[in-house]
Amino acid sequence: MEAAPMLRKTAPRKARTGRLQRRESLAGWLFVAPMLLGISIFTLFPILIMLILNFADWDFVLGLEKFAWAGLDNFGQLLDDSRFHKTWMNNMIFMFTVPVCMAISLLLAIIINKHVFLKDFFKVAYFMPYISSVVAVAVVWQVLFHPSKGPVNQFLRMIGISDPPRWIADPDWALLSVMMISIWISIGFNMIVYMAGLQAIPKDLYESAEIDGAGGWTKFRKITLPLISPTTFFLLITGIIYTFKSFDLIAVLTKGGPAGSTSLMVWYMYETAFLNLKIGYASAIGTVLFISVLIITLVQWAGQKKWVNY
């Protein structure tokens, strides 16, 4: 008896909400349509082509008639390619810039956050390399690191090092030099993010720790580090992805040389595709690049439970 009037009521309302929901859906599709269209054409479609090209042997200057299937040859070739191995190792070494840069940035962030005047000035100063164009910055460092004339080596000779390293001209030092410049560029960004994280830590935690007699180091280890761990996680994960995308610095500074000592995967892929025109092989490198990023990100994601406190 009681349910009957209610039933009669819902029927027309259902039709109305149905119409409203259709209008809502239409609005939704219209709002996201430009983005979807763009992504489909400029990203999704190219991803599909890449998957196909992985299995092709093709020089695209010669046109479609020279297209040939290669099966898994491209990947087989990668396994035997000593240059690719070196490049992959370089990428692994290059990843160490991330924790080093983060440690320096955290130290700076703590100091600037609480212990100095002119806070805003320091923020801007350390941020400058990050917003400067990598091309210009790379060119400047190229000159600074000039083996004979550069100011860096002139200074080193003045303080008594008669045989300073040849920096980016020396296969043994080049990767390290590039890593140092890369750290110099990224410090500002990491520092700003860390400062924001530090400001989110409640002050009374430190105060009560002080009452309990905790020193600076204890406070840092027991309060700052654990509470800042989500920020650390964010910086680690984005930083490492970023190292796999580093192209500009290498392209301008060393072009992968000397003797392939600074060749990273992205650079090797560029070289293979656009200078040697081996498209299928380049796509295979791109795929390995993508899989490497994916695995490393997933491993970090899985590992976060052990050390990240939310």
Next chain:
Amino acid sequence: MNAMLNLKLPDIRKTVVTLIMLGCGILFLLPFFWMISASLKFENDVFTYPIRWIPDEWNAVNNYRKVWFGDHPFWLYYLNTIKVAVLTTLLSVTVSALAAYGFSKVNFPAGRWLFLIVLATFMVPQQAVLVPQFILYRSLGLFDTHAGLILLNSFSVLGTFMLRQFFLGVSNDYIESAKIDGAGHFRIFTRIALPLVRPAIATYAILRFIWTWNDYQNPLIFLRTDHRFTLQLAMQKFTTINGEYYSLIMAAAVSAILPLLIVFVIGQKHVIEGISFGGVKG
């Protein structure tokens, strides 16, 4: 007396730390000082050691004139870069804001998985699809055009994601009451939601402008004709051509960096806040 001393002690410590940090900061920025200083000198004086930070003889006018109005005139590359950066920023902000609103404030079932697809494309490094993009551009006639370059950076997942976070913060009550008053979504978007997230839009616009201005890789691959070059590409070319003229190269580097520094100093608050927000909320 004793109490006063106690009050002053932290200040003294703070001053000392500030001075030390100032030293570190100057050391950190030394490459920039060297760059500016070298750009003002005669070529023969560039590498004199000990470094003369303020040159004895100035050649600034000559150096900068060669950079701006020489064989590779920077004014042209400036115009190109401004055009590309401004249009990319406008288009990208529009597309991202629309999509972000659609993904956060419009209630449609497809929205959720469409957003997941969009997010998933973010995992693929752009370089991995450069080759297919290049082939696509050649066949669409977008290769070696500014339009192509602009389109390439205009569909930003990062921008959409960032603005969506901000739209989520807009209270649904505003939107519901506007709906009761008979406003459609587009009206709500332009009149209510957009003004509320204006700071986020500013942040993203500044970041997108900086990224586009500094982009080297895409112009390198998708532009070929000299007079269409953007600043970064021209900078690299200029360096190759003027290999040993370091004073000129430094003048070019200063010219490439300076406008961005100005944009940054003006929009500093927005940039830093935006980055902090992204970093803390993840």
